Amino acid sequence: MASIELPHIAAAARPRAPGLFARLARHLAKNPSALIGVSIYLVFVLVAALAGSIAPYDPIEILFTEDGQLAASLPPSAAHLLGTTNLGRDVFSQLVLGARPSLFVGLTAAVAVATIGSAVGLVAGYLGGWVDRALMRLADLVLGLPFLPFVIVLVALIGPSLQNIVLTVAILLWPNAARVIRSQVLTLSQRQFIEAARVTGAGEWRIMLVHIAPNIVPLAFLYGSIAVGWAILTQASLSFLGFGATDTISWGTMLQDAYASQALDREQFSWFVPPGICLVLVVLAGFLISRGYEELLFPKLGEG
Amino acid sequence: MGTLLEVKGLSVSYRRGGVAVRAVDAVDLDVPAGAMLGLVGESGCGKSTLARALMGVLPGNASIDGGRVALDGEDLTELTPAKRRQRLWRELSFVPQTSMNALDPVYRLRDQMREVLCERGGLPTKAADERAVALFRSVGLDPVRLTDFPHQFSGGMRQRAAIAMALALNPKLVIADEPVTALDVIVQRQVLDTIRRLGRDLGLSAIIVTHDISVVTYLCGLTAVMYAGRIVEQGTTEALTRRPTHPYTMGLMNASPDLHEPVETLVPIEGAPPDLADPPKGCRFAPRCPLALAACRESDPPPVVVEPGHSAACFRAAEAGALREAARKASTWTR
Amino acid sequence: MDPLIEAFGLTKAFPVSRTWRQMLRAERPRLKAVDGIDLTIRRGDSIGLVGESGSGKTTVGRLLLKLTSITSGQLTYRGDHLDRMKGARLRGFRQQAQLVFQNPFDALNPRFNIRRIVAEPLVNLGVPRAEHETRTADSLRLVGLAEPQRYLDRLPHQLSGGQLQRIVLARALVVGPEFLVADEPVSMLDVSVRAGILNLMRDLKERLSLTSFTISHDLTLVRYICSRTLVMYLGRIIEQGPTEEIIARPAHPYTKALIAAVPRPDVDQPRDALPISGAIGSAATPPSGCRLRHRCPYAFARCASEEPPLIEVAPGHTAACHLHIA
Ligand SMILES: Nc1ncnc2c1ncn2[C@@H]1O[C@H](COP(=O)(O)OP(=O)(O)OP(=O)(O)O)[C@@H](O)[C@H]1O
Ligand SMILES: Nc1ncnc2c1ncn2[C@@H]1O[C@H](COP(=O)(O)OP(=O)(O)OP(=O)(O)O)[C@@H](O)[C@H]1O
Ligand code: SF4
Ligand SMILES: [Mg+2]
Ligand SMILES: [Mg+2]
Numbered sequence: 017m018a019s020i021e022l023p024h025i026a027a028a029a030r031p032r033a034p035g036l037f038a039r040l041a042r043h044l045a046k047n048p049s050a051l052i053g054v055s056i057y058l059v060f061v062l063v064a065a066l067a068g069s070i071a072p073y074d075p076i077e078i079l080f081t082e083d084g085q086l087a088a089s090l091p092p093s094a095a096h097l098l099g100t101t102n103l104g105r106d107v108f109s110q111l112v113l114g115a116r117p118s119l120f121v122g123l124t125a126a127v128a129v130a131t132i133g134s135a136v137g138l139v140a141g142y143l144g145g146w147v148d149r150a151l152m153r154l155a156d157l158v159l160g161l162p163f164l165p166f167v168i169v170l171v172a173l174i175g176p177s178l179q180n181i182v183l184t185v186a187i188l189l190w191p192n193a194a195r196v197i198r199s200q201v202l203t204l205s206q207r208q209f210i211e212a213a214r215v216t217g218a219g220e221w222r223i224m225l226v227h228i229a230p231n232i233v234p235l236a237f238l239y240g241s242i243a244v245g246w247a248i249l250t251q252a253s254l255s256f257l258g259f260g261a262t263d264t265i266s267w268g269t270m271l272q273d274a275y276a277s278q279a280l281d282r283e284q285f286s287w288f289v290p291p292g293i294c295l296v297l298v299v300l301a302g303f304l305i306s307r308g309y310e311e312l313l314f315p316k317l318g319e320g
Numbered sequence: 321m322g323t324l325l326e327v328k329g330l331s332v333s334y335r336r337g338g339v340a341v342r343a344v345d346a347v348d349l350d351v352p353a354g355a356m357l358g359l360v361g362e363s364g365c366g367k368s369t370l371a372r373a374l375m376g377v378l379p380g381n382a383s384i385d386g387g388r389v390a391l392d393g394e395d396l397t398e399l400t401p402a403k404r405r406q407r408l409w410r411e412l413s414f415v416p417q418t419s420m421n422a423l424d425p426v427y428r429l430r431d432q433m434r435e436v437l438c439e440r441g442g443l444p445t446k447a448a449d450e451r452a453v454a455l456f457r458s459v460g461l462d463p464v465r466l467t468d469f470p471h472q473f474s475g476g477m478r479q480r481a482a483i484a485m486a487l488a489l490n491p492k493l494v495i496a497d498e499p500v501t502a503l504d505v506i507v508q509r510q511v512l513d514t515i516r517r518l519g520r521d522l523g524l525s526a527i528i529v530t531h532d533i534s535v536v537t538y539l540c541g542l543t544a545v546m547y548a549g550r551i552v553e554q555g556t557t558e559a560l561t562r563r564p565t566h567p568y569t570m571g572l573m574n575a576s577p578d579l580h581e582p583v584e585t586l587v588p589i590e591g592a593p594p595d596l597a598d599p600p601k602g603c604r605f606a607p608r609c610p611l612a613l614a615a616c617r618e619s620d621p622p623p624v625v626v627e628p629g630h631s632a633a634c635f636r637a638a639e640a641g642a643l644r645e646a647a648r649k650a651s652t653w654t655r
Numbered sequence: 656m657d658p659l660i661e662a663f664g665l666t667k668a669f670p671v672s673r674t675w676r677q678m679l680r681a682e683r684p685r686l687k688a689v690d691g692i693d694l695t696i697r698r699g700d701s702i703g704l705v706g707e708s709g710s711g712k713t714t715v716g717r718l719l720l721k722l723t724s725i726t727s728g729q730l731t732y733r734g735d736h737l738d739r740m741k742g743a744r745l746r747g748f749r750q751q752a753q754l755v756f757q758n759p760f761d762a763l764n765p766r767f768n769i770r771r772i773v774a775e776p777l778v779n780l781g782v783p784r785a786e787h788e789t790r791t792a793d794s795l796r797l798v799g800l801a802e803p804q805r806y807l808d809r810l811p812h813q814l815s816g817g818q819l820q821r822i823v824l825a826r827a828l829v830v831g832p833e834f835l836v837a838d839e840p841v842s843m844l845d846v847s848v849r850a851g852i853l854n855l856m857r858d859l860k861e862r863l864s865l866t867s868f869t870i871s872h873d874l875t876l877v878r879y880i881c882s883r884t885l886v887m888y889l890g891r892i893i894e895q896g897p898t899e900e901i902i903a904r905p906a907h908p909y910t911k912a913l914i915a916a917v918p919r920p921d922v923d924q925p926r927d928a929l930p931i932s933g934a935i936g937s938a939a940t941p942p943s944g945c946r947l948r949h950r951c952p953y954a955f956a957r958c959a960s961e962e963p964p965l966i967e968v969a970p971g972h973t974a975a976c977h978l979h980i981a
Contacts, residue, residue, distance in 0.1 A: 207761055208756045208757075208758055208761040208762040209761065209762050209763055209764045209765075211722060211754075211756075211762075212754070212756060212762050212763070212764075212823075212826070213764075213775065213779075214722060215720055215722065215749065215752075215753060215754045216749065216753070216775055216776035216779050216780075216826065216827075216830070217746055217749035217750070217776060217779035217780045217830075218775070218779045219779075222779065227764055230766055231766065362845045362846075362847055362848075363816070363845050474708075474709075474934060475708070476934065477934070503708075504707050504708040504872040505707075505872050505873060505874075505913060505916040505917055506707050506872075506912060506913065506916045506929065506931070506935075507707070507708070507934070508916070508918075509915075509916035509918070509929055510929070512918070513926075513928065513929075516926070531845055531846055532846060532918070533846070533920050534917075534918035534919055534920045535918050537918065537919065537920050537921060537922055537924070538918040538919070538924065538926065557922055558922045561920055561921070561922055562922070571847060572846065572847065573920060574850070575846050575847045575849065575850040576846055576920045577875050577879065577920075578875075578919045578920055578921060579874055579875045579878065579902065579914065579917045579919060580902075580919065583878075583879060585854060586849075586850035586853055586854055586879065587850055588847055588848060588849070588850035588851035588854065589847040589850075590851070592815050592817070592848075
């Protein structure tokens with residue numbers, strides 16, 4: 017009897033399935049705040065990548081004026097866009113090169129948090145049982161730790177390199193991601209298409225990686241972008257508090273320098289305001305991206 | 321008995337991505353006092369939109385493009401939204417399509433009842449609680465369960481609680497959107513019997529929206545068949561089931577088997593209702609209609625009265641007898 | 656013919672949450688969703704399973720497909736114990752036994768296109784890639800989607816409910832199974848579309864000589880595609896026999912109610928009160944004796960004290976009710 021489908025539905029050429037990137041692009045186009053967030057990241061990434069050619073001076077070089085004097089505490093001018101520090105270093109060059117450690121810390125921490133969070137969330141949510149209980153206990157434990165004190169202690173123990181800062185941030189931030197991803201996995205496991213995969217012979221690993229994992233990517237992305245801000249702030253705080261590495265120039269060390277040399281009292285705003293703004297912008301970008309993420313996470317497939 | 325609800329030329333459209341979707345198009349409908357009217361049609365034909373328009377609870381992207389809705393002779397579309405809201409619950413009330421989930425999960429049913437009875441009906445708490453007990457009894461629920469939360473109820477019980485709430489302020493008309501669709505046969509029957517008893521004992525008038533013609537046949541004296549935003553046939557349920565005149569009604573009847581009659585093959589209606597953003601020219605059913613003539617694709621068939629109180633919007637309504645013969649054959653419907 | 660599937664005393668119990676008193680007494684209450692049922696499915700059978708919501712129908716279907724573990728009892732497929740099946744034997748079983756889902760809107764991965772969805776079982780069962788394209792297209796044609804190319808690149812949300820349910824069928828059939836379980840295959844679909852899917856299922860069963868097991872609370876559907884029917888109530892089979900015989904001469908009061916409850920497209924249908932009242936209880940606390948007794952109009956003393964066994968009321972037709980024993 018094989019029935020015939022209605023021609024006027026079937027004939028209408030439907031567009032190809034939009035991929036993740038197409039959806040991402042459409043999401044951004046419709047979502048000004050996310051677009052701003054992503055743009056901020058892009059600008060900073062560009063600056064960090066091209067820092068060498070943008071910065072007019074070596075950030076730690078002590079500069080002298082033409083008449084041989086130490087170029088200390090100069091106000092902004094064409095030669096020194098943001099003036100100089102009290103030791104005669106160019107603030108603008110520091111700001112530009114300071115983007116590198118900040119973004120390195122931010123982006124690696126994001127990847128680390130997203131990866132660990134997804135892996136733990138997937139395994140705990142999908143396998144359940146004692147694995148789930150053990151992992152979630154661990155997550156509770158970590159969530160109970162006070163953030164900054166723990167970072168300081170850990171960094172003091174293993175050394176203040178950027179990698180170690182990333183490590184400590186990742187250790188402290190994965191549980192948030194893992195918990196949310198776990199509950200998403202639990203919901204997904206109830207969906208009939210998961211049972212359908214099982215009935216057609218898909219192994220447990222395949223179900224987890226092929227059918228469930230793609231559906232949690234947006235959440236992992238969200239927690240990654242939140243981690244960027246946290247990691248950068250942590251690195252800055254450590255530097256500011258004097259626990260950071262002293263040999264790298266970062267926004268945090270700039271603030272610490274400015275603070276130590278009482279830039280505020282001397283009204284050298286162009287020294288400490290720009291790194292402060294940069295920090296705020298990067299953290300804000302993560303926040304802007306995370307806002308309205310639901311649309312990306314649960315695409316209303318009906319509106320295709 | 322007089323006409324309780326009179327709908328004339330009602331049109332409703334949604335704005336969706338810059339285009340207007342006419343989900344209800346020039347609908348005429350009469351509900352006499354004390355009658356139950358079944359509104360049947362496939363998914364996406366505009367049944368819920370019509371129900372919501374009658375209630376005045378359309379979503380924000382919808383607008384009424386014209387027509388009047390008169391309750392006891394008074395045009396509701398001319399009232400301000402605030403005035404109109406005052407009538408909700410008191411004069412006409414609604415059991416929404418997802419009423420199984422429409423009860424608020426964080427409040428006990430008694431509190432939800434009080435909300436309606438005290439806030440809307442102005443009853444003191446004590447009187448409200450007594451009324452809630454009576455309402456629960458009338459829909460066959462144990463009043464003890466008033467202190468339960470909705471999640472402690474089964475699907476059928478939640479459906480009955482939603483009906484009890486709709487009846488709280490003695491409305492003249494209840495509009496129930498798919499009140500039994502998600503229920504199993506036994507619970508479905510119990511809920512249908514509850515509504516039927518309320519109609520018999522209290523003279524309740526109701527519009528029952530469903531896609532199942534058997535439910536309408538069981539419960540309603542009147543039937544209106546909706547297709548692609550229009551009422552294509554209406555009349556007494558007896559006339560419609562015995563003498564269906566619009567080919568769409570004939571198709572629906574074919575697709576609804578009777579458990580007690582042997583069936584050789586079921587006959588589906590091929591295809592799906594049109595996209596209302598771009599409805600076909602002429603009769604909207606023509607692309608799926610095996611009995612369509614060339615004229616059907618040219619202009620809109622107006623409703624024709626085929627016998628007193630029974631009308632159908634089909635160019636071939638006069639030949640209905642012969643069409644029914646043809647429509648009974650499965651071969652007519654498979655192309 | 657030899658049985659394809661046999662079950663003896665098949666039981667599935669779920670743990671239920673405990674009250675503090677039960678915790679103190681270290682009791683572990685369980686809900687027996689399926690409680691000791693016997694079942695024989697022969698090759699070529701088309702069996703229907705009916706019952707109210709909560710009677711355990713879906714659980715039986717999931718047991719038959721090894722989607723949930725057996726608590727006790729025996730279940731064999733071609734003589735093999737399902738609970739001991741592993742590795743290659745399990746893959747062989749997965750190729751032979753497939754499921755059609757209730758909700759086509761949920762049963763297809765929303766991020767996969769139709770091509771990937773229908774080919775998924777082929778990937779899982781290790782069918783060579785070269786064959787995927789033709790087998791996928793053949794399967795779509797089999798379910799009445801005459802021009803597969805039109806559908807292959809679409810996402811599920813771009814298709815109608817009826818088309819989606821055909822895709823669900825195509826995915827089940829692409830590996831050439833011999834046994835098909837369908838759990839409420841049309842309850843989410845429009846009446847006008849249901850007829851098409853039911854015709855298709857009947858037609859496929861015939862053409863592919865499938866053995867089918869169809870779950871529904873609606874006898875109209877079961878009558879249309881099943882030759883034998885089982886009636887289930889609170890985890891037990893309470894009546895079974897040829898479908899026509901059960902509908903014409905139901906022996907159990909519960910079956911009578913199930914039949915009477917179906918509304919008919921006939922204005923003169925009887926509208927008497929249902930023969931049973933109240934609601935199905937929880938399988939966690941089934942009544943003593945006959946499980947229907949609180950709702951049954953005929954219940955007498957013996958119904959409370961003794962559970963009625965299934966006895967033959969006509970050739971090949973059994974029912975579990977004391978009225979037929981007395
Ligand atoms: N909020 C909305 N915005 C835009 N379009 C809508 C909205 N609600 C419904 N529609 C469209 O209006 C048409 C009629 O929908 P409606 O819900 O009234 O149909 P229905 O007959 O109740 O269907 P069902 O049986 O599925 O409930 C459909 O094409 C639907 O897509
Ligand atoms: N995973 C589970 N955990 C605990 N209880 C369950 C589980 N699955 C089913 N049950 C219980 O087992 C009983 C039977 O459920 P089942 O889904 O098999 O019924 P059904 O006959 O298919 O009902 P429906 O018609 O509503 O689908 C119910 O009481 C249900 O709550
Ligand atoms: S055994 Fe008794 S209670 Fe059970 S169905 Fe028969 S008569 Fe009713
Ligand atoms: Mg609706
Ligand atoms: Mg079920």
